[in-house]
Amino acid sequence: MSEYTVVGQKVARVDAVEKVTGAAQYGADVHPPGMLYGKIVRSKHAHANIRSIDTSEAEKLPGVRAIVTQDDVPSGRRVFATDKVLYLGEPLAAVAATDPDVAEEAAELVKIEYEVLPVVQDVMEAIQPSAPRLHGDATKDGPNRRGISTQIRRLSRDKENDHSDEISRLEAALEEYPDEVYYNISAESHSEAGDVEKGFAESDIVVEDTYVIPRVHQTYMEPHVSVASADSSGKITVWASTQGPFAIRSGIAGTLGIPLTQINVIGTTMGGGFGGRFGVIITHIPAVLLSQKTGRPVRVQMTREEEFIDGRPAPGCVIKIKTGATNEGHILAREALAFWDSGSVSGASIGSTIRVRGVYKIPNLKVDAYGVHTNKSGTAAYRAPGAPQAIFAGESQLDEIAERIGMDPVKFRLMNMREEGDLVPAGAEEPKVGYKETLEAVADAAGWWDREAEENQGWGVAVGDWTNGCGPGGVYVSVHEDGSVRIFHGSMDITGTDTMISQIIAEILTVPYGNVTIRRGDTDSAPYSTGSGGSVVTFTMGNTAKLAAEDAHQRILELASERLNMNVDNLELKEGAVHVVSADPPKSISLGELGAYSLSTTGGPIVGKGSFARQPSTPALAAQIAKVEVDPGTGRTRVLKLIASQDVGYAINPMAVEGQIEGGTVQGYAWAMMEEMQYGENGNVNPGFVDYRVPTSADLPTVESVIVEVPAPNGPYGAKGVGEPPITPTLATMANAVKDAIGVRVTELPIKPEKVVQALKSNGH
Amino acid sequence: MKGFEFFEPTTLAEASQLFAQEHAQLLAGGTDLVIGMKALTETPQSVISLQKIPGLDGITTEGDSISIGAMTKVREVELSSDIQNHHTALAEGASEIGSVQIRNLATIGGNIAHASPAADTVAGLLVADAQVDIASADGERSVAIDELFTGPGQTVLAPGEIITRFRLPSPASGSHYIKHKIREVMDLAFIGVAAAVNLDNGTITDARIGLAAVAPTPIRATEAENLLRGNELTAELLQQAGEAAAAVASPISDLRCSAEHRKEMVDVLTRRTLQEAVARA
Structure with a gap:
């Protein structure tokens, strides 16, 4: 049996009733008085030069209150395209009107003159010299050219010896890889351990395949939505469906040049995130700009269609992968070359390509990854960003090898799996796993x-x-004069994390789960909290909650010590009361009594504080x-x-x-x-x-x-x-x-x- | 959605007159029209609801023939024991449309009048040899279902003409519909195939094959039907019928699948629907 009474239990979620009764307030439920409806004006072409943007007709439409473009962005950070659009649906302007249909009609009336350019949407085409360029003519070297260029650079730096013959030889070798001059590269990432060529040479079986993974959308139920309200003093309030309100606060501050304390972000109940709802995205800045310009609250809400053309989905990729193993089933080498479709901007979790190494002892590993620009929207995180793609390639090929060796796929994996103390290829030693x-x-x-x-x-x-991430967080816990417990923090509830925090605090304060309530503050009131994603919340906020509850626990014992005139060492908190250890007859004081008593003490009410930022994860x-x-x-x-x-x-x-x-x-x-x-x-x-x-x-x-x-x-x-x-x-x-x-x-x-x-x-x- | 005028006539004559105007659209269940209006692919200036006109819905059986009012909910078609027993392919097609919630709103008349080549009830109506009753201010007429469609979204209906009823003559003894799709439910037909047969001592006396989403309009595979009539269903004949049905398909390639795949599936699914229809006969 578990030694715990609340953690480890299948308790109902703290938000169960409000979710099933429809009482939960999502972003689209926010409707301040006088609210206007915003609509983003979007490019009708996937790649085009913009000759002109004419808003005059749209401004004349009755009900239109404001139109904003990139000219309204003080920092100059790209919110709207100006001279060139790089994907279908790229924002060019935003309209605010008294009615959503008027806003939509006005968006259609904004006249854009395009000079249409050739489009590239396939990563393998985009790297070719013949491909249209999204961001200029710069090129990057492929894996072989890169190796040779590195040697040339190293030799050239050595001024004491003459390497000219060797350099000429290497320069000639470069010419052997004309296909390795890549265009439209947004980023690159390389890792190496051991010597893969040697590993393949020693292998009995070498398998080589190419895997193609499509771009997919996070398909959260609730499309992106922000409501912004700028008051006459310049104070901005933003209601946002987001995984991280604090990142939105800093994002707005940076883009619009407003002090942090002038921005309050209120996280609304989130209709799913999966990584797609991090930081300032698409709707926030247009809503703020339109509200600043009109002095009225403005809601910008995306349709499902807008989600698909201008969301930030998970990147697709092409992964060429090669693995060598012995007839006995030992993996000796693995090499991967990946091209990630990062769309019009950089990003695309290309570093996750390293996950082709899986959880196996692979002595020789080489991973080269490139982000490639295409005429699509940018990408963002989606549940374990990049891992499903890389692991699909790695684990598919593992089965191909097992089949050729004639080994059971589970046994083959077990035989090669790392244990505590084994070296992670291109990494550190494994902890206990x-x-x-x-x-x-x-x-x-x-x-x-x-x-x-x-x-x-x-x-x-x-x-x-x-491996889960972690980040900063803060929790306050108060014990009231009726013995009830209230938690206050600033982390967005994702997947039931408020329930988990409540369970931990109930466990430590030995109160029933039902006696604990939890409130999330906005960025004006709550302590800083990292975004709810990257599997961080249980790890971060769980640890933070524990610290806060332990802090309160300490104060509770001190109060009881005062009240009962007993040494703290002789006291124990259990079942919602402080008991004198081994007292006969039993002697105790309830949390409610202590809560009431605390109000008239020098030290004051029972408030526990927990603050945490990082510890190594497993x-x-x-x-x-x-x-x-x-x-x-x-x-x-x-x-x-x-x-x-x-x-x-x-x-x-x-x-x-x-x-x-x-x-x-x-x-x-x-x-x-x-x-x-x-x-x-x-x-x-x-x-x-x-x-x-x-x-x-x-x-x-x-x-x-x-x-x-x-x-x-x-x-x-x-x-x-x-x-x-x-x-x-x-x-x-x-x-x-x-x-x-x-x-x-x-x-x-x-x-x-x-x-x-x-x-x-x-x-x- | 754009602004529009909304009418709720109580007689067909009134509805027909309103519908004869330009930029008018009929509203039956609304499951196609309202989506189109929201997406601005449909921008009618007047919307004429058929819901207040009496006598347009319900399934009635008279002897061997069954009559289905155009305003009958697809869900009712799906669950009708008469249709399940005698026109199984049609009941199966109805059960493939959207979700239960959609089927409780959508009407069979709307499914047909929308004239999508991929409509799920159309193959079942084709193999039932359905007659389509049409009314207008000028009177009534009737056309065979396979003569109703002229292209994607296009029919022989003249301005003001309204489908009132589908009449199904004496049923085949066995029929079956298969929809090729990715998702189990709530998917659109990549293709749809229905077959209906009459048997006499193992010999096929009549066969009808209806194909959806393989041509600009829903079509019958008459060559394949002719091959089957008067013969017993052998493996060889099944293969010939499948190939003959595929030969009349002229599908397009689109984002759902290639024309080649659609043609191949006509072959595979014609054989399967025939086999099942014969087994049920």
């Missing part, structure tokens, strides 16, 4: 070892790793197994079983943890099988839920969750971040299961029926 336990748990739960498959059925396994593994059936006639795939295990360190609320495992797994399934932002000659062609398919409950059986607990030394109660890991292996899990069912691999996601039929044909069906 639960990789093998987690994979074994899912294999046992799925019945992997005696699995059966009828014709056209197949089983797939994959694992994905992720990696977590998600391991999944799917059983599928493929219809060889139509290419449709049906999932028969989907089992997901995860090392969560410690499940503070097992129900919330299961929800996270199920949600992440389903999102991974969707990315593997149906989700895909599609692009035609002039931008996104499926900007809506008719042709951007997210699964419904009819598409999947119940995801079976298996919780594994290998405690994290610095996590609250040993907890690790749970939000991100479950999406990381599912793309590969599904692809490996389909491969097992049909005997041929689909390397380009999503695995739509047509691709399965084509793959079967290529395999002689």
Whole structure:
């Protein structure tokens, strides 16, 4: 039995009632008196020079109150395009009107004169010399040229010796790689450990493949929305559906040159985020500018179509990957070259390419990654940014090797998995991790070892790793004169984190969960809090909450010591009262009595404070197994079983943890099988839920969750971040299961029926 | 959404007169029209609701024939035991539209009058040999369902003409509809295939094959039907029928899938629907 009474329990969420009754206030529910409706004027072309922007007709439309353009942005930071647009839907101006239909009509009346330019939307085309350039002619070297150029630079620096012959030889060698002069590169990232060439030479089996992963949208239920209100003193209030109000405050301050204390950001109940709701995005600045100009509150709310053309989705990528292993199943080398579609700006989590190393002992590793500009909107985080893509390539190829060696895919993984003390390729030593336990748990739960498959059925396994982030946070906890407990903080509730914070504080103060209430403040009132994402909240706010509760606990004992005239060492807080240890007859004083007493003491009310910023985190593994059936006639795939295990360190609320495992797994399934932002000659062609398919409950059986607990030394109660890991292996899990069912691999996601039929044909069906 | 005038006539004659005006649109269930108006792909100046006109909804059976009012909810078509038993392909098609909530609003008349080649009830109506009753201020007429469509979103309906009823003659003894899609529910048809057959001692006396989303209009695969009539269903005949049906398909490539895939699926699904229709006969 657990030694705890509130943590570790499946308690109902603190916001359950307001969510199910519809009382929760989302961004679009905010409607201050006199509010105007904002609409963003968007480019009709994916790539064009802007000759002119004429707002005069729009301004004349009755009901229009203001129009803003880049001229209204004091810092000059790009909020609206001016001379060139780089993607369909790029903002050019914003309109505020008394009615949303008028705003929409006015947006249409803004006259833009375009000089249309050629468009590039495929990363492999964008790096070619023939591709249209988004940001000039600069080039970057590919992996081989880069190696040679580095040597040339090193030799050139050595002025004491003559290396001219060697330099000439190297310069000639550069010419052997004309295809490695890449255009439209937004960023690059390189890692290396050992010597991959040597590793491949020593391998018995070397497999090389190219994997293609599409750009997908986070598809949070609530489209982006901001309401801004500038008062006559210049004070700005912003209601935002966001994962991090404090980052919005600093973003607005920086862009508009306003002091932090003149901006208050109020986070509204979030209709999903998944990484897409971080910092200042799309709607915030236009809303503030329009409110400043009109002196009235302004709401800017995106439609679902706007979400698809001008959201910040997860990047697609092309990953060329090569792995070498011995006949006995030891992986010796892995090399990856990735091109990430970062759209019109840089970004795209290219550093995550390193995750092709997985959780395996790979002595020789080389990873080269490039971000590539295309005529699409920029990208942002999506649940374990970059990991699902890289792990899809790595874990798919692992199965190809296991098959060629003739090894069971689970045994092959277990044999190569790292343990405590093993060196992470291009990294440090592993702390205590639960990789093998987690994979074994899912294999046992799925019945992997005696699995059966009828014709056209197949089983797939994959694992994905992720380490939660952490960041600053602060929590206050007050104990009132009736013994109730109130928590105050500034962190956005994501996935039930307010519930987790409440559980921890109830546990430490030994009060029933129902006696604890929690309030989130705005940026004017609450202590600073990091954004709710990167699986940070349980780790950061859990630790912060613990510190705050322990601080209150200390004050409670001191008060009791005073009141009972006993030494603190003889006192114990349990079941909501302070007890004198081993007193006969028993002697105690309740929290309510202490709360009331505190008000007349020198020290004052019971207020605990917790402040925390960072501690090392511990990696977590998600391991999944799917059983599928493929219809060889139509290419449709049906999932028969989907089992997901995860090392969560410690499940503070097992129900919330299961929800996270199920949600992440389903999102991974969707990315593997149906989700895909599609692009035609002039931008996104499926900007809506008719042709951007997210699964419904009819598409999947119940995801079976298996919780594994290998405690994290610095996590609250040993907890690790749970939000991100479950999406990381599912793309590969599904692809490996389909491969097992049909005997041929689909390397380009999503695995739509047509691709399965084509793959079967290529395999002689 | 743009502004518009809203009418709720109580007679067909009144509705027809209003509908004969320019930039007028009929409102039945609204599940297509309202979405189009919000997206500004439809900008009618007048919207004429058919909901207050009596006698346009309901399913009635008379002997072997069944009549379905144009304003009958798709959900009612799906759940009608007469349609499930005698025109199974149509009930199956109705069950494929959107969600239950959508099907409780959408009407069969709207599904057909919208003239999408991918409409889920159309293949079932084609293989039921449905007659479409049409009313206008000038009177009434009737056309066969396979003569109703002229192109995507286009029909033979003249200004002011309103579909009032679908009449299904004596039923085939077995029918089946399959929709090719990605998602289990709430997906649009990549293609749709329906087959209906009559059997006499194992010999196919009549066969009808309806294809959706494989041509600018929903079509019948008459070549394949002719191959089947008078024969027993053998593996060889099934293959020939599938190929013949695929041969009349002239699909497009779009973001959902390629024309080639659609053609291949016509072949595969024609064989499957035929096999199931014969098994049910």
